[in-house]
Amino acid sequence: MNRIKRLVNTDAYPWLRDVMKGKWGAFWIIAILQIIISSSGALQAIFSKELIDRSIHSGFRQGLPFLLAFAFILVMQIVLNAFLSLRVVRLRESLNNDLQHKFMHRLYRSEWGAANRYHSGNLLTHLTSDVNSVSETITVTAPGVLALVVQFATAFGTLLFYDATLAVFAFVLGPVSVLASWFIGRRLKALQHQIQNAEGQYRSLLHESIQNLMIVKTFENEEDSLRQIRRSQDNRLYWIIRRNRFNVAADVTLGSGYRFGFFLAFIWGAYRVSNGQASFGMFTAFLQLVGQIQGPLEGLSRMLPGVFGMIASAERLVAFHRIKPEKRTAAAAPEGEAGLSIEGAAYSYVTGKPILRDVNVKIRPGELVALVGTSGEGKTTLLRLLLALMEPDAGRILLESGSGEQRTLSADTRAYFSYVPQGNTLFSGSIADNLRIGRPDATPEQMMDALEAACAKGFVERLPEGVDTRIGEHGSGLSEGQAQRIAIARALLRPAPILLLDEATSALDMDTEWKVLCNIRSLKPRRTCIAITHRLSVFDVCDEIYRLSDGRLYRQQREDALKHAESQAL
Numbered sequence: 396m397n398r399i400k401r402l403v404n405t406d407a408y409p410w411l412r413d414v415m416k417g418k419w420g421a422f423w424i425i426a427i428l429q430i431i432i433s434s435s436g437a438l439q440a441i442f443s444k445e446l447i448d449r450s451i452h453s454g455f456r457q458g459l460p461f462l463l464a465f466a467f468i469l470v471m472q473i474v475l476n477a478f479l480s481l482r483v484v485r486l487r488e489s490l491n492n493d494l495q496h497k498f499m500h501r502l503y504r505s506e507w508g509a510a511n512r513y514h515s516g517n518l519l520t521h522l523t524s525d526v527n528s529v530s531e532t533i534t535v536t537a538p539g540v541l542a543l544v545v546q547f548a549t550a551f552g553t554l555l556f557y558d559a560t561l562a563v564f565a566f567v568l569g570p571v572s573v574l575a576s577w578f579i580g581r582r583l584k585a586l587q588h589q590i591q592n593a594e595g596q597y598r599s600l601l602h603e604s605i606q607n608l609m610i611v612k613t614f615e616n617e618e619d620s621l622r623q624i625r626r627s628q629d630n631r632l633y634w635i636i637r638r639n640r641f642n643v644a645a646d647v648t649l650g651s652g653y654r655f656g657f658f659l660a661f662i663w664g665a666y667r668v669s670n671g672q673a674s675f676g677m678f679t680a681f682l683q684l685v686g687q688i689q690g691p692l693e694g695l696s697r698m699l700p701g702v703f704g705m706i707a708s709a710e711r712l713v714a715f716h717r718i719k720p721e722k723r724t725a726a727a728a729p730e731g732e733a734g735l736s737i738e739g740a741a742y743s744y745v746t747g748k749p750i751l752r753d754v755n756v757k758i759r760p761g762e763l764v765a766l767v768g769t770s771g772e773g774k775t776t777l778l779r780l781l782l783a784l785m786e787p788d789a790g791r792i793l794l795e796s797g798s799g800e801q802r803t804l805s806a807d808t809r810a811y812f813s814y815v816p817q818g819n820t821l822f823s824g825s826i827a828d829n830l831r832i833g834r835p836d837a838t839p840e841q842m843m844d845a846l847e848a849a850c851a852k853g854f855v856e857r858l859p860e861g862v863d864t865r866i867g868e869h870g871s872g873l874s875e876g877q878a879q880r881i882a883i884a885r886a887l888l889r890p891a892p893i894l895l896l897d898e899a900t901s902a903l904d905m906d907t908e909w910k911v912l913c914n915i916r917s918l919k920p921r922r923t924c925i926a927i928t929h930r931l932s933v934f935d936v937c938d939e940i941y942r943l944s945d946g947r948l949y950r951q952q953r954e955d956a957l958k959h960a961e962s963q964a965l
């Protein structure tokens with residue numbers, strides 16, 4: 396009983412109702428078309444009976460109207476089926492788009508830390524397999540179930556009218572099989588969860604292997620990687636085969652029941668014809684009607700497992716949609732310069748293992764600050780707090796406008812920041828497309844100014860199509876240093892008063908790095924800039940140097956910072 400309750404009380408239903416908002420009209424058109432098509436079978440049986448019986452007893456002419464009616468139904472079925480498939484594809488694809496859009500919207504609006512825990516392969520499985528399973532079931536299976544119920548009722552009613560014993564014969568196996576398939580479906584739902592998990596792991600592995608193709612090749616890791624892929628495939632195959640075996644066993648059991656029922660009905664009908672209790676027309680109508688009673692029952696018991704598979708997929712999507720959303724209010728467009736005040740900020744990714752313990756600092760508007768520290772001390776973590784990708788566990792971080800007004804950091808204050816992360820973060824597309832991520836309405840002049848400030852104008856102009864030159868995934872087609880300068884130009888284009896650079900000049904030669912930093916210093920209006928760096932050359936340009944050590948920030952004199960950096964280098 397509890398198990399059935401668990402099946403019925405799933406969170407998937409309210410979520411599905413929400414998904415279907417505004418789509419019920421399209422759903423009911425499909426359901427009504429399906430219902431008309433499938434219940435027209437009972438009329439076909441009646442017309443064929445009349446056609447045969449009247450032709451035998453009174454000549455073919457007498458049966459002609461029924462022949463025409465029979466033909467009309469056939470034509471109607473063809474036309475409605477064509478219309479149905481147009482409607483089904485339209486609703487299914489629009490549901491797919493909506494679900495995927497909703498998913499991406501949630502991904503973008505969720506707390507970064509929580510969403511980041513999902514592997515990209517798993518997210519892709521949610522976006523493809525799970526979404527497809529839900530939209531396919533809603534557009535094909537659910538109206539199909541309704542149509543089968545109506546088909547069953549009309550066929551059963553008609554058969555009851557003609558021959559009550561036969562109707563009971565045809566019906567008797569039905570409820571047993573539907574009940575059996577309910578339990579089969581429950582088991583299938585568990586298997587479906589396993590398959591989707593295995594699918595997620597497999598996609599993650601493929602995704603990562605393709606992303607790191609160069610590493611696999613240069614470390615001659617191909618054989619190992621292929622073995623890993625094979626293991627993951629085997630795991631997926633194992634669950635698919637288990638589900639399939641279960642499906643086949645269920646099909647055989649249920650199918651034999653139906654065929655046996657049909658066989659009994661056939662014998663009964665033949666017996667009635669032989670002793671004159673039924674006409675030939677009646678016999679053909681019997682066989683059609685029995686098929687139309689058992690067909691829906693068989694169809695229902697085959698469809699129910701699919702419905703349970705869909706519920707498993709919907710539950711996975713619901714779980715994703717439960718990720719905590721970011722708090723947002725109306726974002727205010729940044730005006731003028733801005734500084735920062737960090738007061739006792741602490742953060743740990745894992746409880747009890749603090750990365751930042753007690754960070755205190757005041758950064759004045761327009762200051763250029765170097766942030767140094769041993770690798771893994773938490774410098775990037777501090778930038779993530781500034782970008783409100785994560786909230787501090789303790790303390791507070793305030794944004795201070797030039798006029799002294801303070802705002803606590805949140806997703807809304809992200810508008811005040813521009814960021815150049817570590818690594819190559821360019822998108823495939825043209826250089827201009829990448830620059831416009833910083834400012835969608837950027838004019839060609841603004842783009843050129845930003846490229847110039849990032850010391851990228853020269854090489855971009857030498858490219859065959861200038862800013863319209865297309866680059867591949869992760870900036871392929873550009874050198875690391877060139878990609879870094881495009882990423883800096885993208886950040887400079889963004890009209891934000893605070894610039895965060897996370898080792899953004901690490902691939903540049905000293906001269907170019909120096910020029911880029913001087914250009915940033917002389918920007919009008921002034922930008923506040925925090926530059927994480929391991930490079931000594933940055934120290935000469937910046938106003939302050941802070942060292943992050945043991946979860947705390949310490950102000951350093953340039954000489955001490957240089958001495959420290961040199962001793963580390965030795």
Ligand SMILES: Nc1ncnc2c1ncn2[C@@H]1O[C@H](COP(=O)(O)OP(=O)(O)OP(=O)(O)O)[C@@H](O)[C@H]1O
Pocket residue numbers: 744745750768769770771772773774775776777
């Ligand atoms: N998403 C995460 N989940 C759990 N731990 C993390 C996560 N990101 C970083 N860490 C841990 O937090 C610590 C600080 O990482 P962070 O990237 O902030 O260091 P960093 O000072 O910027 O290092 P580097 O100079 O090497 O870039 C590291 O020990 C790292 O293992």
